[in-house]
Amino acid sequence: MIKITLPDGSVKSFEQGSTPMDVAKSISEGLARNIISASFNGLTVETSTKLTTDGSLVLYSWKNDEGKKAFWHSSAHVLAQAIEELYPKSKLTIGPAIDNGFYYDVDFGDESISDKDFKTIENKMLEIARGKHEFAMRSVTKADALSLYKDNEYKTELIENLEDGTITFCDHSTFTDLCRGGHIPNTGIIKAVKILSVAGAYWRGDENKPQLTRVYGTSFPKQKELTEYLALLEEAKKRDHRKLGKELELFTFSQRVGQGLPLWLPKGAALRERLENFLKEAQKKAGYEMVVTPHIGQKELYETSGHYAKYGEDSFQPITTPKEGEEFLLKPMNCPHHCEIYNSAQWSYKDLPKRFAEFGTVYRYEQSGELHGLTRVRGFTQDDAHIFCTPDQLDTEFKNVIDLVLYVFGSLGFENFTAQVSLRDPEKPEKYIGSIENWEKAEQAIINAAKDKNLNYVIETGEAAFYGPKLDFMVKDALGRQWQLGTIQVDYNLPERFDLTYKGSDNESHRPVMIHRAPFGSLERFIAILLEHTGGNFPLWLMPNQVSVLTLSEKYEKYGEKVLTLLENHEIRALVDNRSETIGKKIREAEMSKTPYMIIIGEQEEAENKISVRQHGGEDLGTISVDEFAEIVKTEINKTKKQF
Numbered sequence: 001m002i003k004i005t006l007p008d009g010s011v012k013s014f015e016q017g018s019t020p021m022d023v024a025k026s027i028s029e030g031l032a033r034n035i036i037s038a039s040f041n042g043l044t045v046e047t048s049t050k051l052t053t054d055g056s057l058v059l060y061s062w063k064n065d066e067g068k069k070a071f072w073h074s075s076a077h078v079l080a081q082a083i084e085e086l087y088p089k090s091k092l093t094i095g096p097a098i099d100n101g102f103y104y105d106v107d108f109g110d111e112s113i114s115d116k117d118f119k120t121i122e123n124k125m126l127e128i129a130r131g132k133h134e135f136a137m138r139s140v141t142k143a144d145a146l147s148l149y150k151d152n153e154y155k156t157e158l159i160e161n162l163e164d165g166t167i168t169f170c171d172h173s174t175f176t177d178l179c180r181g182g183h184i185p186n187t188g189i190i191k192a193v194k195i196l197s198v199a200g201a202y203w204r205g206d207e208n209k210p211q212l213t214r215v216y217g218t219s220f221p222k223q224k225e226l227t228e229y230l231a232l233l234e235e236a237k238k239r240d241h242r243k244l245g246k247e248l249e250l251f252t253f254s255q256r257v258g259q260g261l262p263l264w265l266p267k268g269a270a271l272r273e274r275l276e277n278f279l280k281e282a283q284k285k286a287g288y289e290m291v292v293t294p295h296i297g298q299k300e301l302y303e304t305s306g307h308y309a310k311y312g313e314d315s316f317q318p319i320t321t322p323k324e325g326e327e328f329l330l331k332p333m334n335c336p337h338h339c340e341i342y343n344s345a346q347w348s349y350k351d352l353p354k355r356f357a358e359f360g361t362v363y364r365y366e367q368s369g370e371l372h373g374l375t376r377v378r379g380f381t382q383d384d385a386h387i388f389c390t391p392d393q394l395d396t397e398f399k400n401v402i403d404l405v406l407y408v409f410g411s412l413g414f415e416n417f418t419a420q421v422s423l424r425d426p427e428k429p430e431k432y433i434g435s436i437e438n439w440e441k442a443e444q445a446i447i448n449a450a451k452d453k454n455l456n457y458v459i460e461t462g463e464a465a466f467y468g469p470k471l472d473f474m475v476k477d478a479l480g481r482q483w484q485l486g487t488i489q490v491d492y493n494l495p496e497r498f499d500l501t502y503k504g505s506d507n508e509s510h511r512p513v514m515i516h517r518a519p520f521g522s523l524e525r526f527i528a529i530l531l532e533h534t535g536g537n538f539p540l541w542l543m544p545n546q547v548s549v550l551t552l553s554e555k556y557e558k559y560g561e562k563v564l565t566l567l568e569n570h571e572i573r574a575l576v577d578n579r580s581e582t583i584g585k586k587i588r589e590a591e592m593s594k595t596p597y598m599i600i601i602g603e604q605e606e607a608e609n610k611i612s613v614r615q616h617g618g619e620d621l622g623t624i625s626v627d628e629f630a631e632i633v634k635t636e637i638n639k640t641k642k643q644f
């Protein structure tokens with residue numbers, strides 16, 4: 001008999017050779033029907049793997065990430081079989097599960113595939129799936145593995161790099177693939193498939209190697225789920241920040257300026273300024289002081305910080321001065337500069353905390369293939385700040401930073417978020433810098449703060465950076481996608497490296513603790529996420545243009561100007577559209593630019609000294625006075641932008 005420990009801590013005895021599926025069945029038939037994957041002692045196993053030792057077993061369904069991974073990994077095998085049957089001359093290479101689906105890299109030889117072939121591949125996959133073929137793992141010798149793939153140089157290369165005795169194949173139906181395991185019980189669970197796209201991909205990501213075709217697909221246990229997912233993809237396409245950024249005239253890129261270097265257009269710059277001012281205002285109330293530092297720093301600065309040793313090779317290379325041969329680096333982060341600002345004076349414990357904030361533009365090298373709109377760029381502006389405090393102040397400072405982050409999320413309409421607390425691995429103290437006592441203090445401070453602020457948080461042990469524990473916020477956008485925003489990080493390393501000190505009440509010299517924090521992360525990435533979250537319908541307080549005054553004809557220009565002045569007196573941002581266009585066209589254009597309110601004025605409105613108001617999306621608010629309208633706007637703004 002073997003003893004199996006389940007996640008709830010219960011221990012049950014089973015015959016030696018029982019499988020995870022047997023364990024599931026012993027709990028309930030209903031559970032067994034939903035189990036598609038398992039892990040044993042932390043390693044992924046098949047639901048049919050015979051267990052021969054005591055250990056802990058976790059069972060996964062489609063609802064778990066691990067279950068989805070097994071589902072999509074198995075679907076990749078089915079895709080590979082379909083391709084092999086439809087294109088007998090093709091050569092299969094690798095095909096992993098990814099977020100929301102899977103892909104397979106294929107050498108199609110002289111043939112090529114396009115959208116037109118997707119349906120045929122999908123039908124073939126479904127035909128295979130319906131066969132309810134079981135996935136079965138088996139070990140093979142290196143010689144046998146090489147012989148099966150003697151005509152496939154890609155698989156041969158993979159096998160060459162494996163050690164004899166560790167090589168496994170997976171069989172299902174008439175198909176075999178080189179594989180390490182982790183499958184669903186059988187193909188019949190795959191009820192809906194979709195080939196999404198094809199793209200070029202170099203073998204092993206190396207542009208000197210052959211170019212393959214990457215076939216992307218996804219699959220689901222229910223047709224309904226696939227339909228919903230495709231609708232979500234469609235919506236995501238509409239909300240793509242690159243598309244919206246162009247339509248709303250926020251930013252652009254120029255090949256001549258350089259890849260990954262966004263150029264902000266007037267409307268985008270106004271949006272950034274509004275976001276900056278919003279945060280500056282809150283930061284001022286929270287006791288931050290603004291600082292400004294240059295875009296470059298001496299190489300030595302980053303040698304001191306340790307960044308050069310760690311990232312130097314993969315960064316923009318140093319700029320040198322022509323005569324002195326001095327070396328400078330484009331600033332990849334603001335922290336070292338801020339440490340030197342701290343070092344410019346002597347501090348006593350009574351002066352702390354010092355909170356230095358800067359909208360600091362930094363530059364990081366990203367490979368051109370990795371660049372993506374505003375989310376992966378080479379130059380971006382962080383809403384950065386560094387807090388230097390005594391270890392005893394950490395608790396309060398952490399709580400204050402959380403308040404600020406929550407204020408930012410709330411004002412921008414991110415209501416759905418969780419927090420992750422990353423702690424050190426207490427078994428491996430050698431991995432971390434700083435005293436155990438300080439780590440304990442910091443970790444407790446973070447957990448206390450998270451509890452105190454009623455955050456929905458999870459603790460990840462062993463996920464801390466070597467220099468300190470941290471708290472990350474994971475935000476879900478309107479399409480259910482998860483983004484990491486608003487990191488708060490404790491740092492014991494830089495104060496050490498920059499020899500930062502303060503005089504304590506004991507008159508001795510002490511090390512301050514440093515906190516890095518950036519609620520937005522960077523303005524570029526944040527605006528991208530905000531665009532996709534809101535579809536461009538930003539909260540009213542943030543909208544560059546809140547109201548468009550549309551005249552029925554040029555006759556009403558004077559009245560339009562009067563309405564504009566009244567609106568401006570109420571601090572409402574508006575413009576007048578007095579072109580000799582039809583009112584229909586003016587409304588359409590205002591709708592396109594996501595203007596929240598349209599005010600329509602003509603003869604009747606002028607005679608009554610009123611305005612007709614239409615909301616974005618078409619709702620008619622009737623004919624009212626400007627003062628009444630201003631009340632509506634104020635109420636709407638106060639709904640999102642709370643007081644800090």
Ligand SMILES: [Zn+2]
Pocket residue numbers: 073074077170179180181182183
């Ligand atoms: Zn596999």
Ligand SMILES: [Zn+2]
Pocket residue numbers: 333334335386516517
């Ligand atoms: Zn920093």
